[in-house]
Amino acid sequence: MKVLKTLLPLLFACAVSAHAALPVPPAPSVAARAWLLVDVNSGRALAENAPDSRIEPASLTKLMTAYLSFSAIKEGRLKLDQTLPVSEKAWKAEGSRMFLDPRNPAKVDDLLKGMIVQSGNDACITLAEGIAGTEDGFAAMMNQQAKHLGMTGSHFVNATGLPDPQHYTTARDLARLASAVIRDFPEFYKYYSLKEFTYGGITQPNRNRLLWTDPAVDGVKTGHTESAGYCLIASAKRDDRRLLSVVLGTASDNARASESQKLLNYGFQFYETVKLYRANQPVTKLRIYKGTSSELAAGFARDFYVTVPRGSAQRLKAQIISKQPMLAPISKGQAVATLRLTLDGQPVGDYALAALTEVSVSGLIRRAWDSLMLML
Template structure:
């Protein structure tokens, strides 16, 4: 039981670190150069760790994703691998349907057996439609069932404006996504499967004595870029999801509907350069680290440590880290029982007077009811306060 009388503690970031919530800083206080103009139907730039959106335009507009679809295809397969349902060396028998799939190809042959690892590289590096279908059929029995699985994962990841009809991105009226949703998907893929994600940085792959190069031109231009995927259909235009890491900061960019292969690379580079030049990201609090302490009444313990359930990062304009200020607000009438994970306070962080964080503080441990004597004693103390 928690009442609404609160006590407040102010923490300075130089000593105790904090977190963030996206907001617009007052232009009169901190000046940030305007976002660059990007020649694309839709585009999006966000920090990987904090999730802060740095640039966006038409980010929730439903558009055909072309081969960007394959980010979800490999994500689903990675999930199956991590769950132990598949192995990288497992062989897949190539169907006639997979072999006949139009568009970009890995050049697998019908009835041949191909390792899942090779098929994944064929999708990631060569953008093979045939490899995508082969994986879909192996995982789910047929491509339509696999598409349903893709949609389940999309829903779980919060991709609210996405629907898939196939594993490769061929045009369909009911096959669409958004720049924002693709960034969410890419964030999940990199976070959950860092070892598999390393394949995105490979510049070429040879299968069946045929060497094909990765279509991500930024892999050759910018050594900080290590993924992710390109796509093209006449309906979608030239699309690209890219990710780059410089020092401890990783960004994810999405461009959809650009005019050419060079354009999608150039516009992606423009977004990434803007983000790295004008923003910086810091890890602030570790998950489950104690940030403050609260008094607990009528419990088997008088003290309760409060913290945050997840690691927290902040992305802010460069050279303004020392301007951050954190404040915790904790109810001083916390009464046992208190369950671990229960919200019992709030963390607020301001930058130049603007609130950029509002996160619930949780109990890091459980506090059970105290003995009858302890409860009566605390009740008497509480009555005396009034």
């Protein structure tokens, strides 16, 4: 079986900057234990330090609690106007609270805002019990979802982020989780831009300071315990670009905001992200043998973006790599080739191309003819 390599003209699905490329300086120094800056659309990491080291997530845990809550609403297992009982465990929750009253059931919509804006541990436990019956059962769901999202360095034991030796994650996993919240639940992500929320006559502000200082920032979550330090996941959208910074273990509330802003500014200033192909757009067509069709279109299931130094996108080169001969049957979504991108001769990345349609096995006559063609 031979590997076929073909050059491919890049099909830009949007305008590409014609400005001269800017030299990219080293990423700024960040006063934190670990950090990561990623472009949400392309998934490329633009700056990092210890992104895979195990850390205590503190209230950043609530992103997973939110993800499962949003999923329950989307699947009809929970409704925004539904009320949930407040257990004694939730009422007595330590740490930050939205001050739920065990005598008064709380609306799911209020619980979401209490969890996201006020970082209420009582809200998290109430949602967890409403979805899974117990917080322990909910933690099992959290770990299942983490596995599904590819969060290989994480383990959860509660819905709040209260310290526990077996409750941990990484900066890379948190970036993956926050990106999934933004991507999968745009209708709920808007909650993360709320600057304050009032419940029971008590108004509490969102602890994400960047919501006040940078109009491009629209989320996502702060976290703090004595052992975890001050943490912040921040996301900003400027034009069509969205960046996400994860800053963990800073020394103060001010520091987590300023260090996050530093990373976001760096990413926007020195990099650009372009959409090369639309979802389900044929990137290439491959020869197929012994199938109901002799040709197979391959591409991406989602819009495909790439992040490169600002001003350099026009110098990208693409190459298609596929194993030949390719025989039916081929399933829709099956990886059938690789798109290899280079910039000025340096590798950018290899990206799997999927079959955009299904190709079934052909009849006997077609198979016999193709067998003869392969022999020749």
